[in-house]
Structure formats: structure tokens, C-alpha cells
Amino acid sequence: MTIPVSASVESAPGADLPLVQLLSPEGERLQHPEFHFDGDDAAIRSLYRDLVMSRRIDNEAFALQRHGELGLWPQALGQEAAQVGSARALRKQDYAFPTYREHGVAYCLGVDPALALFRGVSLGGWVPAEHGFALISIIIGAHTLHATGYALGLSLDGVVGTGDPDRDAAVIAYFGDGASSQGDVNEAFDFAAVNHAPVVFFCQNNQYAISVPVSRQMTVPVAQRAAGFGFRGVRVDGNDVLACQAVTAAALQQARDGGGPMLIEAVTYRMGAHTTSDDASRYRDADEVEEWKAKDPIARVEAYLRSNGTIDQFFTDIAAEAEQLGEDIRAACHALPEPDLAALFDQVYTEQTDELKEQQAAYVAWRSQYEGVES
Amino acid sequence: MTIPVSASVESAPGADLPLVQLLSPEGERLQHPEFHFDGDDAAIRSLYRDLVMSRRIDNEAFALQRHGELGLWPQALGQEAAQVGSARALRKQDYAFPTYREHGVAYCLGVDPALALFRGVSLGGWVPAEHGFALISIIIGAHTLHATGYALGLSLDGVVGTGDPDRDAAVIAYFGDGASSQGDVNEAFDFAAVNHAPVVFFCQNNQYAISVPVSRQMTVPVAQRAAGFGFRGVRVDGNDVLACQAVTAAALQQARDGGGPMLIEAVTYRMGAHTTSDDASRYRDADEVEEWKAKDPIARVEAYLRSNGTIDQFFTDIAAEAEQLGEDIRAACHALPEPDLAALFDQVYTEQTDELKEQQAAYVAWRSQYEGVES
Amino acid sequence: MSDKLPIAKAINAGLRAALESDEKVLVMGEDVGPLGGVFRVTDGLQKDFGESRVMDTPLAESGIVGTAIGLAFRGYRPIVEIQFDGFVYPAYDQIVSQVAKLHFRSSGAVRMPIVIRIPYGGGIGAVEHHSESPEAQFVMTAGLKVLAPATANDAYWMIQQAVQTDDPVVFMEPKRRYWEAGEVDLDSEPMSPWQSLIRRDGSDATLITYGPMVTTCLEAAEAANEDGVDLEVIDLRTLSPLDLAPVHESVRRTGHAIVVHEASRTLGLGAEVAARVTEECFYSLESPVQRVTGYDTPYPPSRVEDDFLPGIDRILDAVDHARAY
Amino acid sequence: MSDKLPIAKAINAGLRAALESDEKVLVMGEDVGPLGGVFRVTDGLQKDFGESRVMDTPLAESGIVGTAIGLAFRGYRPIVEIQFDGFVYPAYDQIVSQVAKLHFRSSGAVRMPIVIRIPYGGGIGAVEHHSESPEAQFVMTAGLKVLAPATANDAYWMIQQAVQTDDPVVFMEPKRRYWEAGEVDLDSEPMSPWQSLIRRDGSDATLITYGPMVTTCLEAAEAANEDGVDLEVIDLRTLSPLDLAPVHESVRRTGHAIVVHEASRTLGLGAEVAARVTEECFYSLESPVQRVTGYDTPYPPSRVEDDFLPGIDRILDAVDHARAY
Numbered sequence A, B: 001m002t003i004p005v006s007a008s009v010e011s012a013p014g015a016d017l018p019l020v021q022l023l024s025p026e027g028e029r030l031q032h033p034e035f036h037f038d039g040d041d042a043a044i045r046s047l048y049r050d051l052v053m054s055r056r057i058d059n060e061a062f063a064l065q066r067h068g069e070l071g072l073w074p075q076a077l078g079q080e081a082a083q084v085g086s087a088r089a090l091r092k093q094d095y096a097f098p099t100y101r102e103h104g105v106a107y108c109l110g111v112d113p114a115l116a117l118f119r120g121v122s123l124g125g126w127v128p129a130e131h132g133f134a135l136i137s138i139i140i141g142a143h144t145l146h147a148t149g150y151a152l153g154l155s156l157d158g159v160v161g162t163g164d165p166d167r168d169a170a171v172i173a174y175f176g177d178g179a180s181s182q183g184d185v186n187e188a189f190d191f192a193a194v195n196h197a198p199v200v201f202f203c204q205n206n207q208y209a210i211s212v213p214v215s216r217q218m219t220v221p222v223a224q225r226a227a228g229f230g231f232r233g234v235r236v237d238g239n240d241v242l243a244c245q246a247v248t249a250a251a252l253q254q255a256r257d258g259g260g261p262m263l264i265e266a267v268t269y270r271m272g273a274h275t276t277s278d279d280a281s282r283y284r285d286a287d288e289v290e291e292w293k294a295k296d297p298i299a300r301v302e303a304y305l306r307s308n309g310t311i312d313q314f315f316t317d318i319a320a321e322a323e324q325l326g327e328d329i330r331a332a333c334h335a336l337p338e339p340d341l342a343a344l345f346d347q348v349y350t351e352q353t354d355e356l357k358e359q360q361a362a363y364v365a366w367r368s369q370y371e372g373v374e375s
Numbered sequence C, D: 001m002s003d004k005l006p007i008a009k010a011i012n013a014g015l016r017a018a019l020e021s022d023e024k025v026l027v028m029g030e031d032v033g034p035l036g037g038v039f040r041v042t043d044g045l046q047k048d049f050g051e052s053r054v055m056d057t058p059l060a061e062s063g064i065v066g067t068a069i070g071l072a073f074r075g076y077r078p079i080v081e082i083q084f085d086g087f088v089y090p091a092y093d094q095i096v097s098q099v100a101k102l103h104f105r106s107s108g109a110v111r112m113p114i115v116i117r118i119p120y121g122g123g124i125g126a127v128e129h130h131s132e133s134p135e136a137q138f139v140m141t142a143g144l145k146v147l148a149p150a151t152a153n154d155a156y157w158m159i160q161q162a163v164q165t166d167d168p169v170v171f172m173e174p175k176r177r178y179w180e181a182g183e184v185d186l187d188s189e190p191m192s193p194w195q196s197l198i199r200r201d202g203s204d205a206t207l208i209t210y211g212p213m214v215t216t217c218l219e220a221a222e223a224a225n226e227d228g229v230d231l232e233v234i235d236l237r238t239l240s241p242l243d244l245a246p247v248h249e250s251v252r253r254t255g256h257a258i259v260v261h262e263a264s265r266t267l268g269l270g271a272e273v274a275a276r277v278t279e280e281c282f283y284s285l286e287s288p289v290q291r292v293t294g295y296d297t298p299y300p301p302s303r304v305e306d307d308f309l310p311g312i313d314r315i316l317d318a319v320d321h322a323r324a325y
């Protein structure tokens, strides 16, 4: 006998379950009994801008990789609404723990794209505390525990449930459908639940973990996992920026108010390959990708805005701004300083050890032999 | 602000939720819409015997520890119904993965009590394949994955869902309320779900993980965890041997039939300390223990049998048999051979390595210097 | 002021002092609350500092270390208890890939002042996974510091110094010595924890050790003394970074080095010490560095642990072997 | 019959042969199915052997190894793929506390014929956690065997021999050499995988290495040759158990030993080799064993990895240093 396997994405767990949706793929506004998008059309235009910029960053970095300027790039194409929608629900005092794919979140939080990391000149690239944005976690799932611990720290600091909107804070942890299988992620759910921690678990279910379809990770939607740990899980159309914003805002507010954790499953699709090293044609059909193209997260916002009086000029301006952003990114990439191994010896510990000092000196001495010598 | 903590056992998650119960603490039979105990009174007498023997083993080993014959003993006192009920639902071809506390399960499967292990003369003590009973897992939760893998192996072997009652097999994994927090256990749930593995997860929620009350491990009953992974969870009165037998039998049958995993939460109480090294008075009230005494798993079976015509002689015979078992255990404990470190070098690998051969020879040579010398 | 305290109580007092002196210090782990830990090392701390500063966690080591990381991100200084040596492995990923690397990954922008306390080693008659010596696994990991006190005074001070360190410290507690009492100087400015210390002067050979084996080596030295052999005993105290300068100086004098630890031989700390001592003292060594260690088997059933672990006899045999080389 | 194959393809062919020859052999891991693994090492296997024998697992390394253990209990021989070196740590507990110990715990009643394949090492320009060399963490663990092929022929045969071994084998694959082609003898009875091998005869000094550094050492030896220095190069092949007899024999001839590996120096395999070689060849050594290794920092950003990793220059410097000692 063989083990039952269902690998096709149509059979993805919960594919037919209702999602919170506030903007249809055709660009029509929808009502939901519980979740509402508060903003006006100006707010939607602002979200649109962030969506376009996020995509532009992603495309530009992709191109840079193709030109050999980056070693690797994990495209976020198709996931912009989930990222922008959730990130725009964050306040200054909140804190986000991303994965390697959260380029849109980084953009919304004012963090430069992770070019340094993917160029191989840095393992980080920014100061987390400056932006409320942790460094990228490559070990799948590990950072969901960091997010939970940070949230615990917020509780200990007394900045939860005080009622002061500028003070009460929460944490958001980004992770993928594949990550949900990791022990660490489930431990994070558990620690968050028993500590009533102000953390929102934001899962971008983009249907794949590299080549593995979500049906090999779970048999029921991951949103359902939350109830098993004692908190609420909500499924949202991850290609609908209004719904993502509204649901995340509500979840963060609950957390800030002292209402404990929530899990959001943003159902979306990874339009590109896993990374520039991946060949998605080995494991999925072009048809499937086509189908999701029709649900594009940006097109629907544009459709809504256009049919509700936003003028052409707005779109032209945004396009020009995106063009400029692309150029800036290229320039920034080329301007990235090369790392210096000698300096890295100082960064292992807060205080250099004698051992490392010796190794550093030996390295510098060794290297100096070759200085000025063409290799 | 402090983190919300609720440490009292009255607030244990789900303390007020209904349990499957087929025999009340007073010894009255109860009906349940779904789960039924199939046996007659002779079958109940047989369960009674196993309960008494299990307790006797436990008491005897406890006494042996107190007399310095064992280094440690984790009492199962109070958990006999959960263990005997579930174990008696197993068939010859099934396989159990225990923790350190499953003395009643061992007894039902014909495995000698784990005296060798707790005496420090062995790390194991039996040949798992002979009894369908794995060695004791001390690393909390790790073995739930082994159980899941074994169950996967049953599927691969084609001994699931054939309809042949002597062939179709399943696995049971024992674990505790504390263990449910471990990543491994949740990964086991996940792997079992996606592979539809014939495994029953049997959690003895005895209210404590050493000193930590279950309210620090979870906020909702662990039975509820299952639904989050896509399979069923059932709460059962863990002090009711009929209910434990009936529910486990149903779960195992579902698994053998190819219906996939199930999680059973047997709500019970650890009447003793965590182990003989523990002092439970540091973290719980005597009152609480008293309360649970009234729910004793053996007394209720005796009450039922006595009020339904089982004669005194039966109880006297069982008591005598238990007495004999106690004596046998003492004798067996004293007869346990001492380990020989020299021989252990041969057991690291299936084939001895040269390195170990040298170390073994060095050890033997070194030891021989002292042979015949009083230390 | 000074006091005679068993090591477990000395650490308890050190933790108390740490909790008192900095409100960002937290204690977390399994059973550290009302129970006070299975060895009572955290006894009374929750009662006095509250449930927010001394936290019983769920039973999940990765979760404990992982959330401690998040707390450190938020400016806390968590002291994590791993209940026994053998239970640290579920947290190994968080320790080696996160705790150890975050400072480096962030070019110094993120600090991880986390102390991971691990009662380790054998000799207490315990079941499997309760007697292991995993220190090498941490010493080999760049980004971690590793301390291994051997005396009550060191235990008291080094736990406080570990807490004050801005780098992550794995704090190895010699559990079989928990109940051995020693004088603790409660006032005097302590010596740096990052230095090894000559515990006994000697001229014939150098014993290099740490943690629970310090006592054993001192006993061996006493025994050797009766035979007219004068052994120097060096307590490494810090395992990462290693402070081998005093060892080199000693070996240059004695010509013989014997490393002693409970961990198995292959790639135990003794391998590194042997390699470095040989590198530094090549022409002074009159015999190759001897390693007296646990054997290369898993930790055996406790009834034979006394033969598995280095004892006075094996140490003296190694000394004889070296001196007769 | 022989064929010129890159190492990745040689392993693929070896896995295919293993799957063909024993129906209890399984392949499992992340992306090993339709994708054929991120390095294509399992390419085509699921297509030919089906989803029950070549299984894409959920994304959880502890789960993968833990379920493999259960399958081994049931009589299977699972080959587990860990996608990259740095992702093995979530499975570390299952590997060191279970896989390694079950045979010992059961007094030999339980066998764990599991192969854990780990593509390891740097030099491919990857991001963090994708370039590590965790072999020492397994070599130090009693109960595990560790193999590290360096050539296509060894890769092809050793993976099959690993699968046939009744003990657990951690199989370290030199990922930066995956694409380097070598002659594979598809017929001839292979030599034992538990032996080291002299890859190049020499008389002036002995380079001791394994895995990806074998090629580098051979290149270094060629370069030295031009300067009239004749280096012997020994490929360890098996890291646990170590087969050092040929090393000792060689060092007794040359008087100089230089160990080369990518892993950091402290408690890298070189420490153990240095300690043992010194123990065995004390009077033959004209210089202390040199270690040419990665530095004691976490693996750096890839743009500087060429300086971090041992290269020909550093190896030759160490040779010069030893010979001038």
C-alpha cells in the first residue's frame, strides 16, 4: 500500500473555505460583518502606491540578480497585498519579525531592500531597533519564538492594555505555509497562548514551500491551528490589500489591548519561483500560475480606483516614482561597500577575545603579503 | 504589568468540559451516544485484575526505591485506568511507544517492569520487537515522532485498511500534558495528519509536568489541538477504565482501518510526586490530592463489581495474586545482573570499531589491576 | 563577609544578587518557580521576585531559548535554566544558529546577554540523558562564551559576572558538586571569570581540568604527593574563550600535560587543549598531552559510571605514563 | 564499465542503485520529490520509485529524522536529506539523543540503519546557514558514523555502502564539488569506506584532509611540487571512526602534519587529529601539527568566504611554517 498523497494545489486544504475579502479581484468593494477597511480613497491610493513600489523593488532586485549583482533573490511577486496590507497596520511602537521574502513589509517600515544580504556583503543590513524590523531569519520558523519573546517583553514593560494608543504595542511574526510544520512555530503558538502575548502570527500561505505544495504540510487550513492552542485564527484573501490591512489592524489592536495573540492566514500565491535559484516548472503547471494572475493584488486596486474617479495622472506619477525607485535601487546596490573580513573578527563578541585578536592579526598579516599583487 | 498567570489546578483548561465517561466514580455504568464498552462483567473483572496488578507493581517499585534498590521511580499511582484501559485496546500486531511512567501499559503487554532502568543496570531492559513495546523515552516528546514513523511504516507495509483484523495494525504513542508543548509532539501531529498515519496519540493529562500545572502548558484542552491539525481529539475520563478502553479501541480501529490518527486526552491525576526525587508539597495542596482520591480508578470498578454480584472470593484471590506479584518483583529486582562496562563497548555499533576496541582493551587492562583488590 | 555554602546555594545567592541589581534580569525555565528547580538552585526566587521575573515556562527547550532571544531583543537579560545536560539539544538550533550569531549577523547592533545554565556531568546515579557533558558543542560555536565554575566561590561570582556579560554565556554547573560546600567571599572584588587559575602548584606534571573534575584532580594530586610526585592543577574556569597562557607557562615548567574531563575523548575539550598546548609548548613537552576522559561510548547505566568517569587512579596512571614516556 | 560523472550525479546514481537493490530503502526530505532536491541529487528518483519510496516531507527537520527513526524501527532503511548544513540543528536532538543511542540503549536489539545526507561546506556564494561544516558535532557523538567522500567514485560507492551499514551514518556531501566530474567505476568491488586513502605520495610533509578540501590540498601539493616540495595528501574519507593508521605511518616518514578543513579551528576535526597524531608520532614529529581551517568566527558574508576558507596559499604557508620549525 502507498501512503495517501495529494499533491495538487486545487486540493490545498481549505481551498473552498470562505476568506475575509473586502475587494474582489474585479475591484469591487465587499462588506464583511466584522472586518472593515476604515480608510477613504486617498488611503487606498496610498496603499496602491506602496503595492507598486514593493513590486518595483522586487522586480528591480530580481533583475539585479539576473545581471549577477546579487547572489540570490526570493521574489515576493504576487504577495504584495499581504505584505503591504499587514505592514500598514503597524504602528511606530510595534515590531515585526520577517522572513527572507518580506520586501514589501521592509519598504513600508522604511527599511532598505535586503540587497546587502543577497549580494553577500552582509548577513544583516540594518539596525533592527531603528525600524522595529528584525533581521531576516533564514532558519525557517525560529524567529516566531523571538517574536513571542519580544511580545512577552512588551507585557513585562507594561506597554500592553494601558489604553494609550501611542504606547500600547504589539508584535507581528511573518512566516510561510511550510514554516507552520516546524516545531518552533508551534511552540511559539503555545508560548504566546499561555502568556497571552501581544503577538500576531501572520502566515502568508503562498501554496508552496519551495516545491512542496501546502497539501503536504497540512490537511486543514493553518488558520485552524490557532483554535487548538486557544486563540483565534482568521483566513483572509491575501491578494486583497484592504482585507489584509483591516484584519491585521484588528488583530494588532486586540494584541495591544491585552487580548492576546491571533493567527492570520493570508491566502496568496507565489507568482515567481521560490528564489532565482529555483525552477518552478519542475513542480507546477503554468495553468495554475495563470489562474492566480487573474487575482493579482495590484490590478484589483487599480481597477477600483479607476472606476471610482482616480485620474490617470495619479497612475502616471506612481509609475514615474517607481521608475525612479528602481534607478535608486540599482545605484544603491552598486554602491554597497564590500565587507572586510578583518573587521568581522571584531563582531563575534561585544568584547574581542585574545584568541580572535590573534587570528585577526594572523589574517591581516597573511593578507598583507598579497596586497598590491594581482591575483 | 505582569504576565497573566493562572497556576491553580481548578483553572486547568477545560476542567469543566464534558468527558467521555462510562463508569462514574461511584461505580455506576453510564451510557454515551458514541462510545460503548463491549465487554461483559468477566471482562471488567479482567480489567480490574490488571488495574490492581499495575498498582501493585508501582507500589512495589516505589518501596524498592525507598529501600535503596532503585535509584528513582516515577509513580503511576492514580493513572492505572488510563494505562490499562488504553493498553487493553491494543492487539498483538499493534505497537506502543511509552514514556517513563507507563508501568501499567508494560504490564498489560507482558513486559517486565522497568526495574533495570531505574536501578541503573541498563538503559533499556527489553527487546521492543518482542512485545510491540518500545524502550522508554526520557527525552520528552521525541518518541511521538518515532511512533508516527512506525505508523508510516505500517502503511507502507500494507497492513492498514485491508479489513483483516489479525493483520491491520496501529500504533499508540503515550505522552503527558507537559509534553504537548514540545515542538516534536506537534510535528508528530502534523506528520501523522498529512500522512494519514495509523497512530493514536494518547495524552495522560495528569495535571502536572513535575511542578508545573497544566494551565502553564495550554489554555484549552489538549484534545482540541487535534482539530487544528486536521484530525479528531476526544477527552475521556482518564480514571474510568471502561471509557479509556472503549475510546482507545475505537481510535485504534479507525487507525487500523486507514482512517488516520486520533488524539485522546485522558484526564487524570498524578497521585504521587513526579518521581521519588520530587517533593510535591512544594507546589500543590493536599486538598487537591484528596479531591482526586475520591475519583480513584480502582475503587469505582470494585464498587461496580461488588454491587453487581462479584463475590468476595474474587477480590481475595486478586489480592493474593498481587501479593505474590509483589514478591516476584522484589526477587526479580535483587536478581538483576550488574552491568559490565567492558561489554558495553560492543554495543555502541553493530560492528565494533578499532578505536573502541582499543579503548575497551585499555579499560579491561586498567580494571584488571584492581581485580581482587577491595576498594 | 564570607559564608560556607554548597555550590547550589552559592549559585542561588548569585542569582538573587543578579535579580536584585538589575531589574532587566529574568529567570526562566521548567520548574524554576514554586519548586525552585529540581536542584533547588532557584529556590525562593519566584516568591521574592514574582512570577514576572522568575517564570515557569511550558515544557519546550527551543521555546524557552527562543523566547529568551526575543526578550533580549527587548532589552532583558534572561537567565535560562536547562533542567539537565541531555535536554539542551532540542534548543541546540536556537543556541548555535541564533543566540550565538545574532551579534555577528547584526554587525554588533543586537546584543544577546543571555545566560544558559546547564547542570552537567555524571556521578549522581541518574538515568539516561541526565549525566552528559555537552560543553564541547558550545565551545566550538563562535559567538558563545562558556564558563565552568568548580568551587562555591566561583559559582557565586561567575554567575553574576555571566549575567553582566553582554555576550551569551553557557554556564556549565557541576551538578555532582552541587552539595559540596566551600567558602564564599561575599564582598571581595572577584577575579575575572575569563581567566584560568592554578589551584595547586606543582613541578612534575600539569593537570588541566575544569568543573566537577577539579576536585578529583586535586585529590589525585594529594595522592601523588604521597608518592613524591608534585602535580600542578589548573582550573580552566572559562572554556570559551580558553585562557591557556597559564597552562603553557606551567607545561613549559613541568614538561607534561594531562587534560581531564568527563566528556568522551573524541573531540572533547581535551582535543583542543592538547592541540594548542602542543602548538605552544612543542619543545618543552617531554610526552604527548595525555587525555583522561569518559570513553567514546554513550553515557552508560549509572551502576558503572564510576568506571566510565575519570577517577584518581586513571589520572595517576596517565601521569605515570607521561613521566615514563 | 566506467563513466565520468559530477559528484551530485554520482550520488544520484548511488541512491538509485540503493533503492533498486533493497526495497526497504527509502528517500525522504524536503523537496526530494518532483524537484529532485535543490541540488538535483534525488533527481528522477520519485518518478521511478514512486511517492511511497521517495517522500517529500513537511518542513521540519526534527520530524524528518524522528519519523525516519520510527521507520527504522519498522525495518526500513531511510535515507534522509537535510537540505543544507545549517538546517540540521533542529534535528540535532533526534540525531544525538535517539539515532546515535538507540542501539546502545537497547543493548543491540534495535538497529538504526539511517543515512543522514548533508550537503556541507562553503564556497558557493550562499547566504547564512548554507555554508557550514558541522561534521565535528557528529564525529564527537558516540553511536554515529560519519563519512565524507571527496571524489565522484567515492560518492557513488560510499553512499551505497552507507545505506548497507546497519549503524546510522551521517553522510557529508561536499556541495561545492557537486558539479566537479570524476571517473566512476561502476563495476569494481569498492574499497571499504572506513579507510583513509593516500591520494598523493610525498615525502616532505603530510596534508590530512577530507571532503571539499581534498581537491584544494592536491592543488596545493602540485604548487609545492613546482618549488621542489613533495607533499603527501591523505583523504580521510571516514571521519568516524577515524582511520589514522595511514596518517601515522605517513607522519613518521615526513615528520610534519598539516590538517586542513573548512570548519572553524576550535574543536574542529583538526583538533582531534592533532591530538592523536601527536600521541602516536610524538618522537617523529619535527613540528607541531598545523591546522589550516576556517577562522573562529561564524561563517562570514559570502563575498569574503574565499579568505575565510583555507586556500592553497594558506596551506603552503603552513607547510613552510612546519618545515622551518
Ligand SMILES: Cc1ncc(C[n+]2csc(CCOP(=O)(O)OP(=O)(O)O)c2C)c(N)n1
Pocket: A101, A138, A139, A140, A175, A176, A177, A178, A179, A180, A206, A208, A209, A210, A270, A274, D030, D059, D061, D083, D087, D090
Ligand atoms: C530549518 C530550515 N529548513 C530548511 C530551509 C530551506 N528552505 C528555505 S525556504 C524553504 C521553504 C519555506 O516555505 P514557506 O514557509 O512556505 O515560505 P515561502 O518560501 O513560501 O515564503 C525551505 C525549505 C530553511 N531555510 N530552514
Ligand SMILES: Cc1ncc(C[n+]2csc(CCOP(=O)(O)OP(=O)(O)O)c2C)c(N)n1
Pocket: B101, B138, B139, B140, B175, B176, B177, B178, B179, B180, B206, B208, B209, B210, B270, B274, C030, C059, C061, C083, C087, C090
Ligand atoms: C526534553 C526534556 N526536557 C525536560 C525533561 C525533564 N522532565 C522529565 S519529566 C518532565 C515533566 C513531564 O511532564 P508530562 O509530559 O506532563 O508527563 P508526566 O511526568 O506528568 O507523566 C520533565 C520536565 C525531559 N525529560 N526531557
Ligand SMILES: [Mg+2]
Pocket: A176, A177, A178, A204, A205, A206, A207, A208, A209, A210
Ligand atoms: Mg510558502
Ligand SMILES: [Mg+2]
Pocket: B176, B177, B178, B204, B205, B206, B207, B208, B209, B210
Ligand atoms: Mg503530566
